Amino acid sequence: MAERRLILLALALAGVSALFILWNLRAPMGFILSLRLVKLASLCIVGAAIGTATVLFQTVAANRLLTPGIVGFDALFVFIQTMLVLTLGAAGFATLPVLAQFGLETLVLVVAALALFGALLRKGSDDILRLVLTGVILGVLLRGLAGLAQRLLDPSEFAIVQQASFATFGAVDRAQLAIAAAVLALSVVAALRLARLLDVAALGRGTALSLGLDFDRVIFAALGVVALLVAVSMALVGPITFLGLLAASLAHAILPTWRHALLLPGAALIGAIILVSGQFVFERLLGLQSTLTVIVEFLGGLLFLFLVLRRSRS
Template identity: 30%
Template sequence: MTPRWLKAEFKKQGATAVVARTPGMGMAHYEKEPVEPPAGYWRWGEHRGDGYSILLEQRAVWVNSGLAVVLLLACIAYLSLGTVTLDPRDVVQALAGQGDMMTGFMVQELRLPRLVAACLTGGAFALAGILMQTLARNRLATPGIIGIDNGATAFAVASVVGMSVSLAPSAMALTGAATAAVITFGLAAGSGTQGYRFIVAGIGVGAIFGAITQLMLARVAIDTANAAYPWTVGSLNARSGGSVQLLGIGLALGFVAALVLARSLTVLRFSDATASGLGINTTVRRIQILLLSVALTALAVAVAGPVGMVGLIGPEIARALSTPRHVPVVAATLAGALVMVLADLAGRTLLSPIELPVGIVTAIIGGPWLLWILMRPKRSHA
């Protein structure tokens, strides 16, 4: 008796499998028919034998690779330029533990720790910025503009003025950032994290915390105020090694978490009804994204102070280079690190031997950028 074949087709990560079954005999035939990847994508892993593959957006790969190369060149320039100019080849040898002892000391002990701090803080500020902008669906909703930076700064300055524990600024900055976020979210009740009410509430909260910071500095001795002053403008000079290490761990974990939330970030750019229809729990995702953004901002402020404009410039560069299909998490992080490295390099070298704090340099760059965004309200949404 000829068996009756039942054929079923199903898709498994872009590959079509044809299955033929015979009653009582199990699977009789299995054949995979590869499907071409969508236009603008590469497929990776389709021949590994497990039937699963990963789609890589071609433009995202090129943009991320290009930003990584530019960041590497900027780091070499950062280590080479300064009061004493070094040959890039000598810098590479010093990084490998070779070459002149004085060059090695200057590169590894003086400039490299500050470069690491610049990369980590820039990446953290920009990553927090693009998370907050996506959450609020507004390009203006960066941690600096909605008051999180000022809240973290006020608590960090309070720790410098009132205690002498090296890790206290990190813990206090985290507390201040969380406090500012909770107050802003509470004042914007009814609109959530969307709309201009959230931004206006954040601006007000930031102004209050800024005034508290100035009041604390005005009521202490001049030497104490001078010690706390870099926290108010943003500086990478003589940062605590413990705070930098803590930021490195936090940024690594936060970056992985952002990649895990990448699909949700893309969907959250649409309405809540659309996101819910696609299986996203909008309430839980918003809380997760808000907590992640607050933590990254607090850790970055604990190292560099309120360099808030990086959270605006980095995501803008990433969006300008990327396609609108996805939220450019990787590109924003790399762009933020690049902006911070170049800004601190300019602050060290433009008026040498006088040093400009990195926060002042980024404010000079970011101020006109913010005005440009405000002049184009139709493109103000993330």
């Protein structure tokens, strides 16, 4: 049953992708197709990366309410953008090579995440709650520092920071896209290789250790994949906090299975479907350009509140 539903999800993604590319296609067809294919690829890559990362993180944290953004990834990204504009100025930031900026942001995000994971879990992976709480506190601190630095910017520089702090799929560089696609492919392969081990790890530390699983190694490996996926997707288009919660929750609902070999690709497909179909509706049907991420965040926030309230009543 779950395998059939996974195939249906793949067909659904293929269908909405075809609609996104071919709907109201006019001359010059070659130029328009190239633009749409780049945007489609960025939507699929980011959706798949965030969906996969969220399922991994929820398994590590043993909590389906959490997303990788809870440990401060989005706050760190905004802080990086603010400091770059504050240091380089509007002109310097605008002339910064796109690959250099992409590489710098990815490197800082990955190093910061691995440093946080390593520092807090160096004595073992049984203190995930401390990791999450520390990430929340660091996120609040970084948002405060970014807000303080933004007060030092002039209006034009502040506008640049605001624009860079929200996810946008309209100006993705093709070289960045190729790097992100390669990283996503390698990360998904690594995640699928961990799938059976994660099935055991999801039973809990004590049970997993009694079954002979090297629990700490599996948790560290999963967190490394999470850091890489989130860093690359965020450096590519910007932060989307609640997309992962939507994708992971729908994956668990549509694919009622504990097998990560199905949940991981399911969440990846659903994340891509959400972004592609949402962008198709707002861009092709409604003629809007910048409302997709706002709607995704709004729906994700409502889902988060629903899950919290439902759990508090049970």
